Amino acid sequence: MSQTSGDTPGGVLRTRQLLQLSLPALLIGVASALTLWLLDELAHLLQQVWWQTLPAALGVDPDGWWVVLILTLTGAAVGLVVWLVPGHGGTDSATTELVAPTLPVSALPSVALVVVLALAGGVSLGPESPIIAINTAIAVAVVARLWSAVPTELVVVLAAAGTIGALFGTPVAAALVFTGILAATKAPGSLWDKLFLPLVAAGAGSIVASMVGGGISMTAGIPAYQPENPAIEALWGIGIACAAAALALVGIAVFPHVHRLFRRLRNPVIYTALGGLILGLLGLLGGPLTLFKGLEQSAELLANPDAYSPAQLAVITVVKLAALVVAAAAGFRGGRIFPAVFIGVALGTLAHALIPGLPLGLAVACGVLGLTLAVSRDGWIALFIAVAISGDITLLPVMCVVILPAWLIVRVAPEMIVHPKKQEPSGAQAASA
Structure with missing residues (x-):
């Protein structure tokens, strides 16, 4: 500096x-x-x-x-x-x-x-x-x-x-x-x-x-983590975080290809409108929870996680990941961290529903950690958001262990960023096209 x-x-x-x-x-x-x-x-x-x-x-x-x-x-x-x-x-x-x-x-x-x-x-x-x-x-x-x-x-x-x-x-x-x-x-x-x-x-x-009443409240009111078998729970946590990271990497792998397909349409009005249409259809499939940036929807999901079946949670998770890829690739302007948080919350809630006795706070924190780690490629911010979303500082030691194998998965994988040979067409370029 x-x-x-x-x-x-x-x-x-x-x-x-x-x-x-x-x-x-x-x-x-x-x-x-x-x-x-x-x-x-x-x-x-x-x-x-x-x-x-x-x-x-x-x-x-x-x-x-x-x-x-x-x-x-x-x-x-x-x-x-x-x-x-x-x-x-x-x-x-x-x-x-x-x-x-x-x-x-x-x-x-x-x-x-x-x-x-x-x-x-x-x-x-x-x-x-x-x-x-x-x-x-x-x-x-x-x-x-x-x-x-x-x-x-x-x-x-x-x-x-x-x-x-x-x-x-x-x-x-x-x-x-x-x-x-x-x-x-x-x-x-x-x-x-x-x-x-x-x-x-x-x-x-x-x-x-x-x-001024701004900023974003990350805490979702999840019950405090009370470990019963810390070693086994940590292993489950590692599995959830690694699965979350792997799921994110699937979206990251197709991301540049989706971006390239949209840009073949050349005019921004056409490809962003098409992106909006696809997002609307995904919203119909996944429901209102899969719309918007995701933090308010995360709180809504965690307020009553038992209201959703495992099948519904799986659909919500996959649809939101698809929506993130489409929105980021289709010319909309915005960040990818907050939608990744929602995907991690949905995946963690799914893991909690499928694994008897697995604490909800641990499952959600691990899901969020894996998704945000893969999308942001920043271990510090992944740890911060994982603990913040649970509101439970006692999860921090577990998260510091869970993040290590997840990092080994994402460290050599592509990042969620496109390096195009040509920049997006300007207004004059698109008009001439």
Whole structure:
């Protein structure tokens, strides 16, 4: 990480400099949380209109053919933005990491529009990637004017950390995500010196998110884990996590092929509308639980897990995985972590139903760990979400053991990212086609 002028010999920041940089870090965290809250509120209002107000006014069942109609129209709307609106919805989410290269400010209205449409329309993607892209672009532009001495690379890290802190409602998630990233940098200094400013931004983001009612509650109210036979239960946990990782890798293996098939249609309106149609049909097959980003649906599933038969849980799991692959490949903008959490919850609930005496909290945590590990390829975030979804810190030692064989499965497998030879067609390119 680059440093400001006046550093101590070797590039290590002084305490005074850390304190001075804390102000922009604090403001970036606050602004990141407010941007997340604003876009989430807009998506929620639009979601209510599409899925409650209009069906009630028209006297139609929102869980019937309405699902196909809304998702198809959502796909067409997103495609129109990607095709015609300046900025074209930003970078194709299928081709980027969680923290992508900084976008120009001129592209942000189109990115905001496509993420609001996708969240409101029931697309099986989370908000994390587009929101981070929006916040980093704004932060880089503003800091370049007000604090030009602050390095751009640091601003990107602070905006991403502030957004992650706001998303999860805690700076812990950001600390874990950036531990590996910052530890790998060649800049001198201790890891905690490098984490200091990102934690300021993440802490500010999480506090503001809780104040405005934003952020995401991961805890699902699962009964506390009370081990009866820890060794056997740990073995079952390893099996569930490895099965979850293997299932995710099936989706990851077909992901680039599905992405390529959609892009053969060339025009974004066509392939995103088709993607929306397929998502609608999958929604009819899997039911309302398989729509949207998945966290609220995870809580709904865990509120009454016995209401679903093993066959229903199997269908929900497979349908949601298919929906994640289609949504991510068909040109929608969004992140893949939150849908992966739901798939892990469904798979863990299925394991609990099939294995007598297996604690629900352990089964769900292992399912979530395996899915998020394969999709995110980040062991820290997988451990964090697995424990957070159960709300039980006593599961952490078991999860630290369970993750090891699961990591051996995913470490050499392909990641859920596409490296196309040609970028997604711009509006002008698509129009000429």
